Amino acid sequence: MRIWKTARQTALGMAVTLALTTGLSIPSGPPAAAAEDDLYEHLNLLMRVFQRVQSEYVDEVDDREVIEAAIQGMLRSLDPHSTYLNPDVYQQVRVQMEGEYGGLGIEVQMEDGLVKVVSPIDDTPAAEAGIEGGDLISHIDGQAVMGQTLTEAVKKMRGPVGSPINITVIREGESDPFDVEIVRDRILVRSVRHRVEAETIGYIRVTTFNMQSGEGVEQAVTALKEELGGRMDGVILDLRNNPGGLLDEAVRISDAFVERGEIVSTRGRRRQNNNRWFATEGDMLDGLPMVVLVNAYSASASEIVAGALQDQRRALVIGDQTFGKGTVQSEIRLGRAGDQAIRLTTARYYTPSGRSIQERGIEPDIEVLFPRDKARKARKPRREKDLQNSIDNDTQDVDRAGEVDAMSEEEIAHIEALIEAQNDSDTAPADIQLQYAIKLLKNISMLPIPQIAEARPE
Structure with a gap:
């Protein structure tokens, strides 16, 4: 009995500590006794x-490492994006958010016990490699990497400027x-x-x-x-x-491109996580046509921007369905x-029309799949919904299908022929998505104003 009491006191101490550090409440009162x-x-x-x-x-x-692993395991069991940041990693995260840090230049997450590259950052050692x-x-x-936490793996990838690192890569195909x-x-x-592309x-x-x-x-x-x-025909x-x-x-x-209305909202279990953001008056482009390019690795904040401009009928979204990371991570010190x-x-993110981005992502108004070489042609990118413990989408499907008649059938057929030619080519593919966007904006710029409005998706 004495052993149980000691353990119970220890457990109570842990519960009190958790409550004090994380803001959790301990059940109290007769109804909560069980x-x-x-x-x-x-x-x-x-x-x-x-x-x-x-x-x-x-x-x-090492007692500290074991406890950190227990905390990390608890958070990891919730969803792929909840995580613990120890002092070293927390400092690195702050520096990265400020826009300067030391390392390889890749955005990563854990998947099946390995470090997955979400995307390399342009003009960094990783991209150049x-x-x-x-x-x-x-x-x-x-x-x-198997058996390590993401925190540990990231720490190993950071190091003195000029020092080499060897990583083993598994690539589909x-x-x-x-x-x-x-x-x-x-x-x-x-x-x-x-x-500037195509002069205008x-x-x-x-x-x-x-x-x-921003x-x-x-x-x-x-x-x-x-x-x-005044020669600018549009912006990509x-x-x-x-x-x-x-x-x-x-x-x-x-907000730089939207004149008025909602940009994004968040909804969570607690009232303080329910928020809405609205545009302030003014559009830096004064209504000039816009295209947003996205792909399977456009995630989170990218999807907020694409969804806002799409729902506000401010831009056409072109490319591939986005990653589908539609949840808010709060940083709790x-x-x-x-x-x-x-x-x-x-919380979860919602577009102005009330669509949840989670798992579903943003579907483009015009799907243009970037061609890959033959060995990777059948590759299907993994998205949020494929991750272990991913949070479900809590809204019903919204049909975004619409007609976009800003290009003639002949021009669309020409672009599609280019895509097919690149799909069957062993040479490095041209940026078909970008070329499609340029051609579209060139055509929209030649339409009368009422027709431009009709060209935008409902």
Whole structure:
């Protein structure tokens, strides 16, 4: 009886600690007595397992690492995006969100015990080494990733600038894993780039949503308007391979092009997670036609922007169905110094029309699948719905099908012929999606204003 009381007191202490650090409440009062006893019993079980590991495991263990692994396992059992950030990783995450960090230049997540590359960041060592979205990293400097947490794997991939790292890559379409040596570098995440296409089309690419992205898009629009003046026929916003980032930046970028109305809303279990964001007056492009390019690796904040511009009938979305990561992760600081945190899924995103992005993603108004070489032609990208413990979509399907008659049948057939030719070619494919968008904007610019409105999807 004394042993049980001690364990119960220990369990109570753990429960109180959890409540104080995470804001959870402990059941109290007679109606909750059974639930309270059950909670204590499971906390006691956790402590007994921990004590057995401490005393009887074949090798001496680091208590801190074991506890962190238990926390990580608890969060991982919820969904693919809830995670624990220890002080080292938390600092790295903050630096990355600010737009500067040291490493390889890849956005990653865990999948089936391996590190999955969501996408490489442009002009970084990983991109220059040929790392692709969808690649799986099985070994880092010869050490297996299996059994490690994402935190541990990321820490191994970070290192001094100029130091080499060898990663083993598993790529769909390749018969065997292969090694890639990459030299670490100081990663300055220049998240926005722009240029002029076909003399009259503005092109803006956003590679990630960090603290500089919103300002970067606004500066890009200003620069394009100064360069082209009244000759600009439209703007292409390229969000392909963009894994997402900060919600505030997604709202700011959407607001730059939307005159009025809702941009995005979030709904969660707690009232403070139910929010709506609305556009402020003003459209930097004054209604100039827009196209948004997306693919299977456009996720999270990218999907917020694409969904907002699509639902507000401000832009045509072209490409492939997006990844479908439609959940909000709140960063909850822990510890006395606030130097560690958990990233916990607390809400879902919804487009202005009330569509949940989760699992479904954003379906393009015009599907243009980027051609791949023959060995990868049948490859089906993995999306959010394929991940273990992914959260279900809680809304009914919304039919987004609509007619877009801004191009003649002959022109559409010509583009489709180019796609087929590239599908059957062994040479590096042209950017058919981009060419399709340019051709579309050129045609829309020649239509009278009423016809432009009719060309946009319902």
